[in-house]
Amino acid sequence: MEQFEPVIVAFCCHYCAYTAADTAGSQRLSYPVGVKIVRVPCTGKVDAKHLLTAFEKGADGVLVAGCLVGDCHFKDGNVKAARRVEFTKKYLEEIGIEAERLEMVRMSAGMGREFAETATAITEKIRALGPSPVKGKNCCCGKAA
Amino acid sequence: MITAERKPLEELLGYIAPYSRILLLGCNECVTVCAAGGRKEVGLLASALKMAARKSGKELQIVEHTLERQCDPEYVEEVASMVAQADAVVSMACGCGVQQMAMRYAKPVFPALNTKFMGGSERQGVWDERCAGCGNCLLGVTGGICPIARCAKRLMNGPCGGSANGVCEITPDVPCAWHLIWERLEELGQTEDYLEIIPAKDWKTAQGGGPRKIIREDLAE
Amino acid sequence: MKTNSNLEKVLAAGHLAVTAECGPPRGAMPDKVRERAAFLEGVCDAVNVTDNQTAMVRMSSLSASVIIKQAGFGLNPLLQMVSRDRNRLSMQADILGAYSLGIDTMLCLSGDHTKFGDHPNAMNVHDLDSIQMLQMVKGMRDEGKFQGGQDIKGDPPKMFIGAAANPFAGPNVQVRAMRLAKKVRAGADFIQTQCIFNVDKFEQWMEIVRKMGLHKQTAILAGVTPIKSVGAARYMQKKVPGMDVPQEIVDRMAATPKEKQPEEGIKICVEMMERIKKIEGVSGFHIMAIEWEEKVAEICEKAGLLPRPQL
Structure with a gap:
């Protein structure tokens, strides 16, 4: 059987995690190909709807990567994001999707290595969990569960 | 305002089990303010219902719409063509809106919310009963x-x-x-x-x- | 005299009155009612028969009152009635029934919230609050009218009407005294207070009560409770809202060996009664020996309240 390659949608804050991903690239640190980055101006911009839609469209895991506590460029967007992640986890459980498929992490722009490590660790965690239970034939990603 | 909270997904899935074309109808009034049944919550619930149904091998077609006010006949009239295309309506309005829909249309209408009380906002995200x-x-x-x-x-x-x-x-x-x-x-x-x-x-x-x-x-x- | 109530007679004759409490059983057990009531024979002027106490279903206060009345101990039941479980129709119907069965003394209460009991899903009725209930019972007695305004047929039910007061609850002692004033104005002939452990605070309340002249318009019976154990003392101190148990009482119980604690609890109770007796405006005692009715006689004896006057 072909190895399952999880699709992870990573909502990355422009000021930290997105730059960290860039740093990882310039340092030639690799991270799994299934990690799809969505740049956001602040994790405070990420709504529960975005997170659910990512799953609906076929993500096996979703990552919200924001600034370290106290470092948000918009005061407390990262704190709000963490609360929305918790809210969405409860929704996921009701739907029947394991809550651990959604995760919030925090890092700074210089933490390229940490980004690559986090992306790898989450991919491995999701690989162990298997494909998302709601990933059906009709979803846009195509792969049958 | 009238406050409300979403019902558990399981209950809603039970209501709509016999149907596949759903009109999910929000309301721009009180339930939007208390973050229970406005456009955003309609979007979330639509995603959630679709995914939950898909898990059990069923594809739901959900039309999302949010009315200015679901407790007034003139606004409820607006969705006649959408209702015609649906097997059932799931209303994210308060109990008044749900009934307005049920009185107007000969289609099953299910409440997505538990209407709670007339309250005010104590602070962001917190409402308490006042009247x-x-x-x-x-x-x-x-x-x-x-x-x-x-x-x-x-x-x-x-x-x-x-x-x-x-x-x-x-x-x-x-x-x-x-x-x-x-x-x-x-x-x-x-x-x-x-x-x-x-x-x-x-x-x-x-x-x-x-x-x-x-x-x-x-x-x- | 407003009524034929023994309690009214005892108070009118200027004696320190004694009432005690008897909780009906959680089953159809009339013998249990008689068994518990028997402990109170000859030691109190009226027996409070609780009404779904702590919001737990029990034999109805009215039925247990009738059983006690008919048991032949010469006890005078004091019918407790909470507004939590019935609306004004039901209350008035029960009052007519109670009076017809020889019950002439009652206590108007709002009742513990259902949240605390065994039916937390039940609706709390509260058609009337305790003060409005007092007005209703007084109207039935003094004007012969139902709350709805129509005349009661035949003799009006002549109830000697009581109410509860908690000097220790919030917001402050001033409001607690003002609330008493409202109850007196609404028709309370006598008052039974919450269990007193903090006598200093009770004295403060009584001082305001005297200034308002309320002690002359109503008979204030001081509520006392013997503590069975240090655990019970701590529970009442920490867990019962509106209860004020000073630390020194808890410490005194804690310093007593376990087997001597019940005895110590009774000693504390009697000491407090001696202090309370000296407070101007106190007309008697309401002894709440919860599930410990057998000790009421001993407490009354030690507090010098026996024998009870026969009027």
């Missing part, structure tokens, strides 16, 4: 704080013996309404008013008199 709609407002003699809605025993001449440290005996999360009333009367220099006995309430104006109606002769058509 019981008793139909004969007492606020003028209770310092602007309602003992019917906010005292766990609806005491009109409280506080009961369970008031301690400003909170109600049922839970420390609930302030004692009569403690608040007393503080207000003190602030207003009206503590003597407390000695007035509020007599037995006429519940006829409340639910005791059966379903209520307001008719404004000058407006009624």
Whole structure:
């Protein structure tokens, strides 16, 4: 059987995690190909709807990567994001999707290595969990569960 | 405003089990303000229902729409063509909106929310009960704080013996309404008013008199 | 005299009155009612029969009152009635029934919230609050009218009417005294207070009560409770809202060996009664020996309240 390659949608804050991903690239640190980055101006911009839609469209895991506590460029967007992640986890459980498929992490722009490590660790965690239970034939990603 | 909370997904999935084309209908009024049934919540619920159905091998077609007001016939009229295309309607309005839809359309209409109470916002994301709609407002003699809605025993001449440290005996999360009333009367220099006995309430104006109606002769058509 | 109530007679004759409490059983067990009531024979002027106490279903107060009345101990039941469980129709119906069965003394209460009991899903009725209930019972007695305004047929039910007061609850002692004033004005002939452990605070309340002249318009019976154990003392101190148990009482119980604690609890109770007796405006005692009715006689004896006057 072909190895399952999880699709992870990573909502990355422009000021930290997105730059960290860039740093990882310039340092030639690799991270799994299934990690799809969505740049956001602040994790405070990420709504529960975005997170659910990512799953609906076929993500096996979703990552919200924001600034370290106290470092948000918009005061407390990262704190709000963490609360929305918790809210969405409860929704996921009701739907029947394991809550651990959604995760919030925090890092700074210089933490390229940490980004690559986090992306790898989450991919491995999701690989162990298997494909998302709601990933059906009709979803846009195509792969049958 | 009227406050509400979403029902558990499992209950909603039970209602819509026989149907596959769903009109999910939000309301722009109170339930939007209390983040229970506005456009955003409609979007979330649509995603959630679709995913949950897909898990059990069913593809749901959900049309999302949010009305300006679901408790008025003229707005409810707007969705006639959408209702025609749906097997069932799931309403994210309060109970008034759900019924407006049910009265207008001969299609199954299910409530997505549990309508809770008439309340106000205490702070961002927190709403508390303020009015019981008793139909004969007492606020003028209770310092602007309602003992019917906010005292766990609806005491009109409280506080009961369970008031301690400003909170109600049922839970420390609930302030004692009569403690608040007393503080207000003190602030207003009206503590003597407390000695007035509020007599037995006429519940006829409340639910005791059966379903209520307001008719404004000058407006009624 | 407003009524034929024994309690009214005892108070009118100027004696320190004694009432005690008897909780009906959680089953159809009339023998249990008689068994518990028997402990109170000859030691109190009226027996409070609780009404779904702590919001737990029990034999109805009215039925247990009748059983006690008919048991032949010469006890006078004091019918407790909470507004939590019935609306004004039901209350008035029960009052007519109670009076017809020889019950002439009652206590008007709002009742513990259902949240605390065994039916937390039940609706709390509270059609009337305790003060409005007092007005209703007084109206039935003095004007012969139902709360709705129509005449009661035949003799009006002549109830000697009581109410509860908690000097220790919030917001402050001033409001607690003002609330008493409302109850007195609404028709309370006598008052039974919450269990007193903090006598200093009770004295403060009584001082305001006297200033308002309320002790002359109503008979204040001081509520006392013997503590069975240090655990019970701590529970009442921490868990019962509106209860004020000073630390020194808890410490005194804690310093007593376990097997001597019940005895110590009774000693504390009697000492407090001696102090309370000296407070001007106190007309008697309400002894709440919860599930411990057998000790009421001993407490009354030690507090010098026996024998009870026969009037």
